[in-house]
Amino acid sequence: MSMPRNPLADLDSTEFLDNFRGSIDAFDSARLPHEPLSREGLRKLVELGIYLPAIPRAYGGRESHREMCEIIEIMSERNLPMGMYTMIVTVLFLRNVARSGDEALKEEVFDDFAHHPVIGGLAFTEPGSGSNLARMQTTYHDDGDAYRITGTKHWQAFSEQADWWIICAKHPERKEFGYFAHRRSDGGFVTTEVYDSLGLKNLGYGLNTLDLRVPRHYRLTKTREGLGDAAEILCASRFSKAAMASGFLRRLSTESLRQVNTRKIGDGTLHDIGYVRYKVSRIRQNYVACNALYRHLMLAEDYSTDLENSMFASLATKVLASELMLESALDYQQLCGGEGYRKGAPDNIAAHALLDARVYTVFDGTNDLLCQHLAHLFLRHFQESGLRSPLEFLGRFGYLEDAFFHLTDINLSHLADAPSQDRIVILGRILSRIYGIGALQKASRTAAPSARLAVDDADYAKAIAVLKNEIVGLVNEYELTARLVGAQALPGALRPHGSVVTFDSKVGMR
Numbered sequence: 261m262s263m264p265r266n267p268l269a270d271l272d273s274t275e276f277l278d279n280f281r282g283s284i285d286a287f288d289s290a291r292l293p294h295e296p297l298s299r300e301g302l303r304k305l306v307e308l309g310i311y312l313p314a315i316p317r318a319y320g321g322r323e324s325h326r327e328m329c330e331i332i333e334i335m336s337e338r339n340l341p342m343g344m345y346t347m348i349v350t351v352l353f354l355r356n357v358a359r360s361g362d363e364a365l366k367e368e369v370f371d372d373f374a375h376h377p378v379i380g381g382l383a384f385t386e387p388g389s390g391s392n393l394a395r396m397q398t399t400y401h402d403d404g405d406a407y408r409i410t411g412t413k414h415w416q417a418f419s420e421q422a423d424w425w426i427i428c429a430k431h432p433e434r435k436e437f438g439y440f441a442h443r444r445s446d447g448g449f450v451t452t453e454v455y456d457s458l459g460l461k462n463l464g465y466g467l468n469t470l471d472l473r474v475p476r477h478y479r480l481t482k483t484r485e486g487l488g489d490a491a492e493i494l495c496a497s498r499f500s501k502a503a504m505a506s507g508f509l510r511r512l513s514t515e516s517l518r519q520v521n522t523r524k525i526g527d528g529t530l531h532d533i534g535y536v537r538y539k540v541s542r543i544r545q546n547y548v549a550c551n552a553l554y555r556h557l558m559l560a561e562d563y564s565t566d567l568e569n570s571m572f573a574s575l576a577t578k579v580l581a582s583e584l585m586l587e588s589a590l591d592y593q594q595l596c597g598g599e600g601y602r603k604g605a606p607d608n609i610a611a612h613a614l615l616d617a618r619v620y621t622v623f624d625g626t627n628d629l630l631c632q633h634l635a636h637l638f639l640r641h642f643q644e645s646g647l648r649s650p651l652e653f654l655g656r657f658g659y660l661e662d663a664f665f666h667l668t669d670i671n672l673s674h675l676a677d678a679p680s681q682d683r684i685v686i687l688g689r690i691l692s693r694i695y696g697i698g699a700l701q702k703a704s705r706t707a708a709p710s711a712r713l714a715v716d717d718a719d720y721a722k723a724i725a726v727l728k729n730e731i732v733g734l735v736n737e738y739e740l741t742a743r744l745v746g747a748q749a750l751p752g753a754l755r756p757h758g759s760v761v762t763f764d765s766k767v768g769m770r
């Protein structure tokens with residue numbers, strides 16, 4: 261019997277989001293226990309419509325890319341682990357059912373998620389294969405009117421808790437990967453060990469043994485060769501780091517300012533110290549950069565479409581957003597002094613903020629690997645362009661062209677000189693910063709989508725200066741790798757023209 265339509269599904273978007281934002285105080289990271297969220301807690305969020313933007317209208321949802329982004333951003337400001345929680349269920353699980361599920365599967369899944377406090381997870385990683393998914397050992401076979409899946413997976417978010425899974429498995433003979441929905445109550449997905457993670461404790465992790473059968477119509481329609489569909493699935497979650505970073509860093513920016521304004525030192529406060537103000541500003545500028553990445557995700561991408569062609573942007577987003585989160589979490593903890601090293605400190609959230617942010621550079625593809633992908637994509641397009649100057653190519657490469665005028669005073673001429681593997685990783689990191697400058701440049705030309713996301717015009721130039729400074733440092737690191745790992749230095753290797761990059765006319769807005 262189908263359920264009545266949820267009245268939240270028909271609210272105006274602003275009203276829906278304002279209601280959600282105004283009702284999640286109890287989930288604040290300073291208050292919510294750092295343990296897997298209770299079903300009662302999840303029920304409250306489901307009643308606020310947390311999943312509705314990811315559920316198609318035909319199944320009683322709100323079907324909105326923009327709201328999916330906003331719910332994650334808003335949640336991450338309150339509580340980063342809960343932003344991650346929301347992302348996994350909506351962007352990784354529900355999005356793939358909506359895009360590739362059979363009608364009967366959609367009906368079953370969406371009816372469950374629209375009305376009940378249920379959880380969906382994604383099972384890709386195995387003890388023997390994380391970065392190299394192609395080596396996965398979990399297999400699927402035809403088994404009469406079903407598929408049988410056997411193997412071991414680990415580090416899945418919601419290992420013990422998820423009611424639904426999307427499982428990736430390999431055919432033992434054909435080089436083919438399949439993606440299968442599985443309802444946990446059908447049996448065969450068993451958590452044999454619970455992992456004690458350092459952070460993100462509102463989600464549980466563990467080691468899982470799989471020996472299960474799924475009906476034929478639970479197989480998702482994914483037809484790319486090799487791991488092409490896994491890459492597309494991960495594009496969406498990598499993009500979502502912009503939403504998490506934007507919410508999280510806005511919170512850290514506010515918290516760090518409050519901290520230094522209230523902490524008494526001598527006759528004044530920490531805020532009177534120049535270096536402290538500089539660090540607070542660095543956190544602020546990292547927020548401004550992630551806010552720009554987020555605006556790109558919300559306004560220029562769409563979770564309901566195939567994201568393969570946005571691979572470059574999604575990789576750059578994940579690398580940059582996660583590295584800025586980690587850097588700022590450390591700075592914020594430093595500003596909180598000894599109390600920042602204390603879980604449950606009365607005046608700051610620094611201990612958990614750092615533990616939660618730490619893993620973002622590791623999961624969802626480790627950043628070092630993603631940097632490599634990013635660099636290879638760039639080098640391939642550069643070679644295809646027939647151009648000789650990487651800088652000239654940057655000025656024509658869709659995702660980076662907006663950054664061009666900010667780069668003309670950095671010597672990037674050797675970027676494409678067939679770098680060694682270690683340099684390829686650093687090149688990827690440089691490209692992520694260039695992408696960030698482009699996103700900032702674009703954001704500076706457009707009005708903020710809402711008052712919550714507005715930043716001062718003057719902040720754009722400062723945030724661009726921070727990223728330029730990082731590029732200069734990375735260009736120097738490019739040289740350093742050769743000395744440390746013993747490879748031959750390239751003749752005339754990268755060297756910035758100027759040793760200091762200032763935010764004067766060189767980073768002026770177009």
Ligand SMILES: Cc1cc2nc3c(=O)[nH]c(=O)nc-3n(C[C@H](O)[C@H](O)[C@H](O)COP(=O)(O)OP(=O)(O)OC[C@H]3O[C@@H](n4cnc5c(N)ncnc54)[C@H](O)[C@@H]3O)c2cc1C
Nearest residue numbers: 382383384385389390391415416417623624625626628629
């Ligand atoms: C908190 C958390 C949540 C997770 N959630 C999920 C989930 O929900 N579902 C799921 O399926 N998986 C999940 N994972 C697994 C996660 O995606 C993997 O841990 C990650 O992809 C890295 O794989 P690995 O652990 O096997 O590391 P490895 O592949 O062993 O890599 C270890 C390190 O080696 C280096 N390295 C590896 N390859 C390269 C390269 N090409 N270039 C340079 N350096 C390299 C990097 O420094 C890397 O960090 C989660 C992990 C954690 C910690």
